[in-house]
Amino acid sequence: MNSPTTPTRPPTPRASTPVLVVGAGPAGLTTAITLARHGIEVIVVERRPALSGLPRAASISTRTMELLRSWGLEQEVRAGGVEVEWKQWVGPTLNAAGDTHLTSFPTREQSAVLSPTAPASVPQDHLEPVLLNHLRSFGTARVEMGTEVVGLEDRSDDVQVTLRDVETRETRIVHARYLAAADGARSTVRDALGIVMRGPGRLSQAIGTEFRAPLWELLGDRRYCIYAVTHPEAAGVFVPAGHGDRWVYGVEHELAQYSSPKPTKDQSARLIRLGSGLADLAPKIERIGTFTFAAQLADRWREGAAFLVGDAAHQITPRGGTGMNTAIQSAYDLGWKLAWVLLGWSGPQLLDTYEAERRPVAAHNVARSADPHGGARLAAHELPADLGGRIPHVWLRSRAHTVSTLDLLGPGLTLFTTDPSATWQRAARSVPGPPLVVHDLDTITARGMGIPRGGALLARPDGAPAGWWPSGTEPAAALRHAERAR
Structure with a gap:
């Protein structure tokens, strides 16, 4: 017993939930939405105080758009993007003659036959708030930003997770029947579970410059999803990143000879002028960042009642635009299967099909993204991995x-x-x-x-x-x- 002069330490608060989702990126939000739409209570915790403001992934595939359509979000998602044809343009500069090539996403004409919707060019920092707002519309879902996992114990009947408020440093314990780890490439949960990633973690380095400049005026009718320029001093890609002539210019790190890890704004502006072919272009540089190309797959996606999803389970390079789409589709798969088991619609053996069905798709996309020419594959070859054998689309x-x-x-x-x-x-x-x-x-x-x-x-x-x-x-x-x- 404590003496009268010894302060009593308050007990660590405890709570329970059917499902705890760690991470509020596309994979975590999709998992939680799928559960909430089935009426399952779910808690989502995210270490960051707010969602990312970076455009990041901007290509939403056919099947992913079908899922968003089924939730009534198609128009709201498209409102934050730009209308493009799913083709790649290649030339010395944006202001020179070039060639147009098909990509692994179907064209508008192909989409009209395949699906009730079509791929969309929408930056991730528009998609994520749409998903978060949709999740918060359900009374069974709770989202806690600025909360991190600091302890994990996988028990026979649940998972005990110690959470900490990033700002106050206060901790509490949550018991979850199931845990979905969607906490990214450097997953805390994956490390705690002792699951190893296999594959190259550093294929190459790249520099991404987010900027605004009137390039659509230059491009005119050439409204495509990606533009590859081959200028010897500025070889890279221009990718539209939402409204208002917002762009990302990506260049291999090795092509830029700088003493520091990334160029200055003046150096980036020079590269953009060279790549665009407009000597008097004055791009407004908003952010310069570096990122690593990794192509890795976790040894396993499950440990007891804990599941890996998204980048925690697979890391995919930007080649082909499949990373975020693989994450969202796998998260949806895990979400409805967890819901069925929790509702008693199926036995727990259904959860064994999550990795069995989704891992081959992820492995395919990981291997493809590791291939320097992986982004050049045609839709006819890649649609089976995206559509996943779902029933045919036919208009009633x-x-x-x-x-x-x-x-x-x-x-x-x-x-x-x-x-x-x-x-x-x-x-x-x-x-x-x-x-x-x-x-x-x-x-x-x-x-x-x-x-x-x-x-x-x-x-x-x-x-x-x-x-x-x-x-x-x-x-x-x-x-x-x-x-x-x-």
Whole structure:
């Protein structure tokens, strides 16, 4: 017992939550949003006091935009970007003749066939606030900025995490049934779990200069996603980074011979003038930073009830624009699977499919980004990794190209049927597990999805087929088999 003169140390506050998400970047916010949309309580902690103000990743892929569309965020996200064609322009300077090449993102014409939406050129410092505001709209979510992880204990039935307020240094303990570590390339949680990253951590160094200058006026109709200039003194890339003629100019560190790690504003302005081909251009330099190209994959993405997601699980160079998209799509996958288990819609074995399904995609994108020519691959070769085998997009004939088959996917299972569908609907009402919603399709739409008359297609929330049956299948037996397989 303490003596009367000895101050009593207050006990460390404790709390519990179904899921604790560490990190409020795109991966962490996506994980939390997916959980919150299922009604799951979630706490998000982020060491930074505020979101990043850097444009960083600016290419949002087809599948990522489909997810944002499903949350009703497509227009709000696009509002912070620029309209471009997904092509690369290559020339000596921006003011010289050059060549145009296709990229691994589909063009507008290709997108119109593939998806109800299309890739978007939107800087990350616009996307993240949109995601954060959406997350905060749910009463089941709490976001705590300026909070860091300082202790971690993975126990048999939960994860005990010690959190510290960065400003006050006060600590508290949170017990989480599951932990999602989305705390970046230098993940504190990953290190605490003893998980090692494999692969080159320093492929090359680059300098990124964020600036504003009237380049769109120079480019005119050449509104593309990336411009590569080959000027011998200023070889690099110009990438649009949002509204107001905001740009990022990237150059390999080895090409810039400076005594300090990065150039001065005057030196950067000179390079931009050389690369643009406009001797009198006066760019407004807002920031100069260096970054390292890394292509690494974590040994494993799970330790007990703790999962790695985003850069904590995989580091991908900017080549090909897949890093943030891989993170968001994997975070969505983890989010809905955690939600299903917590809601009792599935057994815990579902969580084993997170790494099994998403790791091959990440490994593909990591290897591609390590290839100096990885950014030059065509959409036909890279779309399978992005779309992930989801069901086909077909516009519903009765909705005047406003509703896609992808828009019919819900938080549970979705069953697409054709006439006669009554027996499928009766069978669906008797299947236990997650909610199962039935949609009857007209013959043409069904044909577009590969469903024969009298057949059916069962889809997961991510659009991956969970069952595909021809005409003549006995519905009740088919759905019972799908339930057991799940």
